[in-house]
Amino acid sequence: MKIGFLGGSFDPIHYGHLVAAQDAFEQHKLDRLILVPAAQAPLKPHDVQCPAADRLAMVRAAVEWDTRFEVSDYELLKGGISYTIDTARHFRKQFPNDQLHWIIGGDQLPRLHLWREIGELAKLVEFIFLERPGHPAKTHTPVPGLRLHRCDGHLIEISSTELRARVRGGLSLNYLVPHKTIELIREKNLYR
Ligand SMILES: Nc1ncnc2c1ncn2[C@@H]1O[C@H](COP(=O)(O)OP(=O)(O)OP(=O)(O)O)[C@@H](O)[C@H]1O
Numbered sequence: 001m002k003i004g005f006l007g008g009s010f011d012p013i014h015y016g017h018l019v020a021a022q023d024a025f026e027q028h029k030l031d032r033l034i035l036v037p038a039a040q041a042p043l044k045p046h047d048v049q050c051p052a053a054d055r056l057a058m059v060r061a062a063v064e065w066d067t068r069f070e071v072s073d074y075e076l077l078k079g080g081i082s083y084t085i086d087t088a089r090h091f092r093k094q095f096p097n098d099q100l101h102w103i104i105g106g107d108q109l110p111r112l113h114l115w116r117e118i119g120e121l122a123k124l125v126e127f128i129f130l131e132r133p134g135h136p137a138k139t140h141t142p143v144p145g146l147r148l149h150r151c152d153g154h155l156i157e158i159s160s161t162e163l164r165a166r167v168r169g170g171l172s173l174n175y176l177v178p179h180k181t182i183e184l185i186r187e188k189n190l191y192r
């Protein structure tokens with residue numbers, strides 16, 4: 001079985017994430033796709049704005065109707081900095097005989113060599129990367145043994161940073177974020 005994972009802060013989740021996940025799912029013929037919200041993503045300024053429970057609820061609300069997509073609370077329950085190597089070891093134990101694919105946006109590529117124990121991680125998972133507008137996939141620092149596959153997906157210029165700014169500025173999230181997630185953001189008055 002081929003299992004894809006899309007990790008992220010998801011603060012909040014948006015259609016850029018979901019379309020990337022779907023493109024990778026379809027083009028790489030994945031059998032399962034698991035969204036993995038991070039407690040604290042490494043290499044990211046410590047600026048996660050919403051508590052873990054809210055980000056998890058927003059991710060669940062976004063995909064609860066879509067039977068192809070699952071959500072893992074592993075990193076959120078573990079807490080601390082969410083190094084992908086720890087998560088990959090966890091899922092390798094859970095799925096000893098399956099192919100694991102870690103999906104990333106192209107903005108992650110130039111820093112991939114900085115990920116914790118990237119050499120070991122490259123043995124455990126294959127990477128799928130999707131272009132992201134504004135982040136041309138330039139040459140990146142080589143990682144020995146890296147299995148990196150490109151996915152020619154839709155180019156969707158949405159970032160969580162922009163969405164947080166839109167809420168602060170009183171602008172709509174419609175057509176950028178799934179409706180159920182927007183309802184949660186409104187109910188809980190997030191990002192104000
Ligand atoms: N619009 C997009 N297109 C393709 N990949 C994306 C897009 N947005 C995010 N990703 C990828 O999804 C993963 C998780 O992203 P993350 O949750 O940090 O969202 P973000 O929009 O980049 O957030 P922020 O603006 O707060 O940095 C990363 O691998 C990122 O590259």
Ligand SMILES: O=C(O)c1ccc[n+]([C@@H]2O[C@H](COP(=O)([O-])O)[C@@H](O)[C@H]2O)c1
Pocket residue numbers: 006007008009010036038040041042043044082083084085114115116
């Ligand atoms: O393991 C690492 O060193 C590492 C470094 C940077 C990013 N990641 C993972 O990549 C995913 C996207 O990260 P980010 O910074 O875009 O939220 C998220 O699941 C992070 O845990 C992981």
